[in-house]
Amino acid sequence: MMLVAAQILIVLGAIVLGARLGSIAIGFAGGLGVLLLGMTGIPVTREDIPFDVIGIIMAVIAAIAAMQKAGGMDYLVHVAERLLRRNPRHITYWAPIVTYLMTLLAGTGHTAFSTLPVIAEVAKEGGVRPSRPLSIAVASSQMAITASPISAAVVLMASLLEPKGVGYLTLLAVVIPSTFLAILPTAFLTNYLGKELADDEVYQERLAKGLVAKPSGKLSEYTPTKSSKWSVGIFLFSILSVMVYATISTEQVGLISDPTIPRNEAIMAIMLTAATAIVLVCKLDAAAILNTPVFKSGMSASVCVLGVAWLGTTIINHYIDQIKSASGDLLSQMPWMLAVVLFFAAALLYSQAATTKAIMPAALAVGVAPLTAVASFTAVSALFVLPTYPTLLAAVEMDDTGTTRIGKYVFNHSFIIPGTLCIALAVVFGFAFGAVLL
Incomplete structure (x- = not known):
């Protein structure tokens, strides 16, 4: 028992150390934790x-980085700015819709x-806090990461659920x-948080x-260039291609019964290929x-996923039998507890994909129903709990x-209530939609 406690402390200590060091060091500390677990x-x-x-x-980031170098990100921000400035007083509703859609299409939250x-x-123009x-x-x-057709978390989740009869x-x-609809009531309630500006x-x-x-x-002042428009067009076409290929190669559609290129590899x-096309068409310096x-x-982010997911999966797989016996009955009686587990795991693991990799296989192994897994999936987005995530810190600085702001008690920051409420609503909607579609 003492050994188990020591191993758990190693995992928690590595995660806390990584969080304190920040950025890529989260992945570094994960590797340190793996080394200590092995010892x-x-x-x-x-x-x-x-x-x-x-x-x-890595592949998605390569395409987005090429698009950014070609001016595509500036073009997308220009389009978003035009939309946001149409009605500054309703910025609380339009802002999350814009960041949600940009992340949904790009598969990474760095677009925010x-x-x-x-x-x-x-917001200042409209007198909004x-x-x-x-x-x-x-x-x-x-949260949009858990809905993006090309995000690593969604692709991983789909691969885990396909043997259970739930397709991509x-x-x-x-x-x-479920995630998109959760935004609107959350934005409405967020409009009443804090004093007026x-x-x-x-x-x-x-x-x-x-x-x-x-x-x-x-x-x-911004004038879109041909390169910026071409890069966005190529990137959007690549997303469409991914969705089409993933659709026709699924068992449900079956147009390609035995694909030579599996979905993940595709x-x-x-x-x-999209990155290559952007470099060629826009005549970029690849370096x-x-x-x-x-x-x-x-x-x-790739290094962080490497270290943290490896750390979490290593200890969970080692104790999977004990986890099954301890949590099987609990999750069958209170399936919503999976969402709670994912919520707090994501707060520590700092990655939707890493949390999915670390927790979901074990959850499905203990007999969690596919409906519960799908509905609870959004909870892996709780990266805002600790106020150290890059986009959160950027929002504070800007x-x-x-x-x-971040309160003196660490957790009493501006993001905790909207983020928690948004995930809770998405989970509820997930159970509702899943009950019909699964």
């Missing part, structure tokens, strides 16, 4: 490393970085509407000190893509009014 007698194997997940992240300054600017749209925008961007299309048919003492204090920049009130190949912010953050 305590737990078998370590490469089979516990989610190479498919890492490969998909570009829109956060626009959201903060437009910026913490409201920023908090729900960050949360909805994280069915999974998307449940998670896309004009009544906020911190804002008034910063305003008096001249620390709050006046909103420009107009669109940023996603990687299509995304790398310059390595310096784009998206590429750097995406490769950092709000010069001071309304988006």
